[in-house]
Amino acid sequence: MSTAERVERCRVCANPRLDTVVDLGAMALTGVFPKDEPTAVPRYPLELVRCARRDENDTDRCGLVQLRDTAPFDDMYAPGYGYRSGLNRSMIAHLAHRVRRILDRVELTPDDLVLDIGSNDATLLRQYPAGSATLVGVDPLAEKFRRFYPPHVRLVPGYFDTDSAAAEFGDRKAKVITSIAMFYDVPRPLEFMRAVRDSLTDDGIWVLEQSYLPAMLATTSYDTICHEHLEYYTLDQIEWMAARSGFTVLDVERNGVNGGSFALTLGKRGEPGPEAAAALAALRREEAALGLHTGAPYDDFAKRVAEHREVVRDFFDRSRRAGLRTLGYGASTKGNVVLQHCGIGPDDLACIAEVNEDKFGTRTPGSGIPIVPEREARALRPDQFFVLPWHFRDMMLEREREFRAGGGRMVFPLPELDVV
Structure with missing residues (x-):
């Protein structure tokens, strides 16, 4: 086995x-x-560490929170990889918003190149009007997702770096580059950032979005910590790298995606406008007040993560004693962290209801819980659903109004276990 x-x-x-x-x-x-034995899925360490600074004025060290280990990419992005953007209405709407913000800032022509790195099933690229630009997606799982790409969107298999960009596009530069929920997946972030800069036109922009570390700490959302996500960013680290890569951070926008994310716009030239400058200054002040250069916020987070396991185990024990049938709801990657950390298995959740056909007939990695179509789960007449993609809470509650009206309960494990 790989290490x-x-x-x-x-x-x-x-x-x-x-x-x-x-x-x-x-x-x-x-x-x-x-699809077969869940214990056959490779296991790798999941330890979160931080680059320790001497004090808040230490600019030699970046303070990045990151994984101690990097699992093999061929294992992580194997054919069994399960995430698809286009299955969730909230995510589709969010990516449409992201494209609208880009089009508000940049005037595109059909001759312009727009590049989406980690394009998944082309949900973001489909939000651009056809013919507005040359639309290209780069993704290592290209073949799995190829059927979702419309004819006017080109798909390039593989990982993005300076060499692959030069081989694919030659001297042609992109007017817009996006990397949504993927910059925290790259093993050499500074090298990647410089490759993006080399691939942009002088007046182009790079829009990146990923989970926001302070949001993860505040909501105890340790399910953000998974093998794919190698880094956990604040504005501080992005600006630290930008200053060493020839980039300027032009704008920032926080949102509730995936439990709390932030989107940034970077450019090779220009300065933030007044509104963006104020937002950036406010975020710098907030981050400084959190004391992220000290161990205190991280020690508190680790304590709550350990306590959460006990709360969840107690919930399942009480549910079993009460004779309640609990099923899972949404077989998410993030949910697999909660399942494994809390020791949740088929004795706790007989199955997990899912809408992604690619996951039907599979099991959760490590915990071995069967994943079934929603209709099969509902036929079992559950008393409560344990919601693994808890960050889509509002959408889930709206979607399950009928289930709840009939006495069913929705259980959200985070930020704190809540039964609705």
């Missing part, structure tokens, strides 16, 4: 001091849904 690569120095600034934030132990890869 994970241990990181001895910070992935960005090479600081050798990496302090543990929380150690979730060895877990089966959270993004792979096996």
Whole structure:
């Protein structure tokens, strides 16, 4: 079996001091849904560490929170990889909003190149009007998702870097580059950022969006910690890297996606407008007040993560004693972290209801819970659904009004266990 690569120095600034934030132990890869024996899914360490700064004025060290180990990419992004953007109405609407914001800032022509790195099933690229630009998606799982790409969107298989961009596009530069929920997946972020810069026109923009570390800490959303997500960012680290890559952060926007994310617009030239400058300044102040250069916020987070396991186990024990039938709802990658951390298995959840046909007949990695179509789960007449994609709470509650009206309960594990 392949082994994970241990990181001895910070992935960005090479600081050798990496302090543990929380150690979730060895877990089966959270993004792979096996059709056969779930224990066959490779297990790799899931320890979160931080690049330790001397103090708040230390600019030599970047302070990045990151995974201690990098699992093999061929294992993480195998054919059993399960995430698809286009299955969730909230995500489709969010990506449409992201494209509208881009079009408000940039005037495109059919000759312009728009590049989406980690394009998944082309949900974002489909939000651009056909003919507005040359639309290209880059994704290592190209063949799995190819059928979702409309004819006017070109799909390039593989990973993005300077060499692959030069081989594919030659001297042609992109007017817009996007990387949504993927920049935190790259093992060498500074190198990646410089490759993006080299691939942009002088007046082009790079829009990146990923989970926001302070939101993860505040909501105890340790399910954000998975093998794919190698880094956990604040504005501070993005600006640290931008200053060393020839980029300027032009704008920032926070949102509730995936439990709390932030989107940034970077450019090779220009300055933030007054409104964006104010938003950036406010975020810098907020981050400074959190004391993220100290161990305190991370120690508190680790304590709550450990306590959450006990709360969840108690919930299942009480539900079993009360004779309640509990089924899972939404077989999400993030949910696999909760399942494994809390020791939840088929004795707790007989199955998990799912809408993604690719997951029907598979099991959750490590925990081995069968994944079935929603209609099969409903036929079992559950008393309550344990909602793994809890960050879509409002949408789930609206969607399950009939179930709740009939006495059914929706159980959200995070930010705190809540039964509705």
